[in-house]
Amino acid sequence: MQDDLPKPDETLGEMGLYSFAPYLMNRIMGRYNADLQGDLRALGLSTAKMRTLAVLAVVPGLTINELSVYAVTEQSTMSRTLESLEQAGLVRRAGRATDGRVREIYLTEAGRAEFDRAWPAMYAGYRRMFAGIPGEERRAFVATLQKILRNVRRHEI
Template identity: 30%
Template structure:
């Protein structure tokens, strides 16, 4: 939700103590949460969160394939960063590249059976980390309302 610029008729309101606490906690969440989950994934699975997310998005795609640009967008990464992730996953046999049917210049990343098995193996670790570092701290909150608010902020 956008707010109109302050005018003489609508001065800028100072933050309440609760608003201030949320605003100050947000950067710690944005930076700390992914790091905590990533550290756990690497320690327990030898798989980064980014690699996990690439496998997850591919598993959810039609025919378990996505154009490289679409995978980059889904993972919220640059195309070059996605290419590096796909290279790593491909070297481990979890992903393969296939030419796009309708566009001979384009490539798709395709999840292999080994990649799907690796995702299923890593899923419990990721789920436990997400619960421990994030969801368990939201007990008692209206998660539907929180999700809607977060989507509004993101757009």
Template identity: 30%
Template sequence: MSDAPGGESLLFLTDEQLRQGIEAMFFAYRGFTADPDRILAGMAYGRAHHRAIHFINRAPGTTVNNLLVLLGVTKQSLNRVLRTLVEDGLVESKVGKTDKRERHLYLTEAGEALERKLSDAQRARMRSAYRAAGPQAVAGFRQVLEAMMDGDLRRKYQALRDSGT
């Protein structure tokens, strides 16, 4: 059995080591969201808008119901976010061809430009962190993140990842 950096055994972590990991996640998340938050604040948008834009970009034509499942928010909450994005010309909602009750969501050119700006900021931060940590740490980090996901969320994540879009 080999010790991980810092003497942390992969088979046993103390409560203190786990607390440090939890705090690192909190602070890393703050860093990860800081750049997009600054961009969105000037537009009176928040993280819910960012998440919607991100996943509409990942799966153009996704339905409102699918977005509800991915984001894990209430229909009322998502409707508020989508209404704003549609009114501001960032998202287009089209009636389904086979099921007229469905609404398919697409980013407009302006929505794509905003998504690129937000993602570029986060990619730059991730790229820098990944380069500093190295390929083995990147693979380990992904394994830890996936292991923290509930089974249903991991399946959704894998499906999105496997879609290649």
């Protein structure tokens, strides 16, 4: 039921930024990423590299297009990021078993170790984000985000 959504003729000014969920989500993630950058820089990682390592730690064997979507990174940025990670020995590319023309990307042991070094900073940011929010509320929020993601994925190209 969407009766409580703003009316289609209501302007953003009338609604207000703090009632506009896309603004809040961007602002939250912008702050999370900015806070994390210092920790990552100390580890020699960029946000794009951290996201790539994190995604591959959980979902190995993605193509560059799939990895770009999961890591929320432009494909051109992902290409440069993967080149750098591959040169550093943190990822490897392999032909897909069913179609050798398709290249899948995997973490190497060194890549897993690098992600394991970055994880504490990522987790600390996550804990700060949910400080003072009870587990039940956090779980409901994450479930709502998953529903929103399904809604917007229906419109992906």
